[in-house]
Amino acid sequence: MSSLINKELRGYLRPDGRKGIRNIVVVAYLVECAHHVAREIVDVFRGRDVQLIGFGGCYPNAYADKMMNALCIHPNVGAVLLVSLGCESFNRKRLYQTVKESGRPVKLLGIQETGGTKKTISEGTAFVSAALEDIKSTPVVDMDVTDIVVGVVSGGSDATSGITANPAVGKAFDILVEKGGTAIFENIGEMIGLDDLIAQRGITPALRDELRKAMEKSAKYYTIMGHGSFAPGNADGGLTTQEEKGMGAYYKGGTALISGMIKPADIPPHKGLYLMDIVPDGEPRFGFPNPNDSSEIAELIASGALCVLFTTGRGSVVGSAIAPVIKVCANPDTYARMQDDMDINAGKVLTEGVSLDEMGNEIFNKIISVAGGEHTCSEALGHQEFVLGYKTFEPVGPSCLP
Template identity: 35%
Template sequence: MEQITGYLRADGKIGVRNHVLVIPSSGCALHVAKMITRKVPGAVCLANQYGCGQIGKDLEQTFRTLAGLGRNPNVGAVMVVGLGCESLQPGLLADNIALSGKPVEMIIIQNNGGTSGAIAKGTQLLKKLAANVAKAEPSHYPASEIILGLECGASDATSGLAANPSLGYAADMLVQSGGSIILSETVEIIGAEHVLARRAANPEIAAKLLGVVQAFEQRVVNEGSDIRDTQPTPGNKAGGITTLEEKSLGCIYKAGTTAVNDVLAYAEGIRGKGLSVMDTPGHDIQSMIGMLAGGAQIVAFTTGRGSPCGTPIAPVVKITANKQTYAKMMDNIDVYVGGVIEGSSSIQVSGAQIYEQVMAACNGQLTCSEKLQHREFALWRIGTSY
């Protein structure tokens, strides 16, 4: 059985990276969080702008997302930086992350002399966390420990024809090895939900999947809009995608052929092996962040027209089947699968190449997005600020 090189966490999960993460609990704490992070080499800061002026389910979802990122197994230790009066209480966030068993520290700006005092105290605490995390020794674990997030962005006709089917083959290989995969982007299931629902492990999961897709589209209708006014996007259309249904049929190829075993809310923790579907928007960064909050340690991302996006805590394997995109954005692309279209390769061969690249990343090889320090962050808001 193939193995990965990872870090065993206190909750039994395996990380393929060993980050020290700084999480501001609101936009008011972001600057201080960034300044603390800059003083500790190797630390990573989430550029979170939210956590204040939120209520109800919107606040709950922001909390669930930030807490899930803190609990992600790629994170060895966490510092929560709070202002002190925000809606998303930093103490509750720190306590929730600490349930995973990893070291967690908290600094409150209002209680530590303002900006300068909080930076000084926070830097001191973060250096101790970083020193502790650096002592962690990686070991070998089975590939069945991998949770792979599936993403597509800046799609064109080559995505549905070659890149997504190739990724789907790789996804099947991982599931057959005992691993887990997450399909996201609910908006890009609309029009193909009946195809995906036929793969549900039972009628209850099928009904839940169809309900999630219907609710997503209804939210747009309730706002007085039609999702087809913006989907496909202008870039998708320029790349040869003509309808949302066509885009969705291409999108779901990423999930391979295995059964749909679960349907998750945004940033909800994954509960089992095999294929899960997560309710996320089509916004690439928000979608990836949701899957990482749900426990994914790595993302495989197909792109037709080219996307450089990465994440703060997980490697992103970038894949394209567009020859022109590969030539123009070679430093952003990890795997080229255009041979499927050119006739020099097959979906099976290209899928195996993607799988090998995922395994390489899970054994420490840096992806293009990591080398270029792409650490984009955005989370999905579902409410209005008050």
């Protein structure tokens, strides 16, 4: 471990005690009808730390509500502008109250009440300008590895993902957890057929039961949907079956014991490795659990991930609002083609005989650099994807969080 960067980390201290690695102003639309106005406000600040999130639905949804409330007080967020149309179902007053009680500058603008598009853009822009000045005085404090929370997703997987990038991320997770940090993996929907492997890693018998139940729920859900987490590019890249892709995905979680199981926007109560159950509870109601990679990333961030590792074989380019996305490229050919989008070339495991341990160290060091302020490729390229849809969840029981 002597090769690890021993760099001084500084974080933005939030009133709840959590520390952020970025300090951004979030502009959040609360229904699709307010999306354009919110985007126009964000566009005024292109190249500065002002980012767009939102929920498009007009029907109420407890999951989306919880997600938005968690995201608006994420440690990387310094101030929040809420843009409402005025007649949507979203509980804007409660969200406003959540942000206000968190001690952050916040403003709620209703487009109908404010007098339409132009006036709302003008008032919103004024608030964001003032907020950017305001958050310059956010206290900056020492931070160490135990403050770091990292999530992992994969997208555009191919047959190299399970051999290079995913196991290398697993090594980085092992280092992070051993050093007292927090790691979250979530690919429960992919890991069909791996119930025993996952369940046996729970730290208590009750958690092991919960993990097994979640895996069974996932298999049932995807069977009803008639479609696994498998895209045509996966097959072009040499993956043949869901269980093959799932086993490759399994390695992302490293080898640590699983400290608990959370659901989207639950904050891990302790340090350690957590599995996020992203599959809705009850009968399938709103469609595929996560229709794309960005919706998974949003869930990890809502659960407090300060940055997200994204492993890709075919070559995804996405980033995210709120938290930096570190792209770990599994396939050496893809890396050669898409270097500008890739932070790490894990394909070196195949082409240069680099060991997975070395790759794990490199990824861990990258996490530390990015936490220290270094921009990821997707950040530098302006990627700020954000997707939030409808879901239904029961709260996790006490045996999920021993």
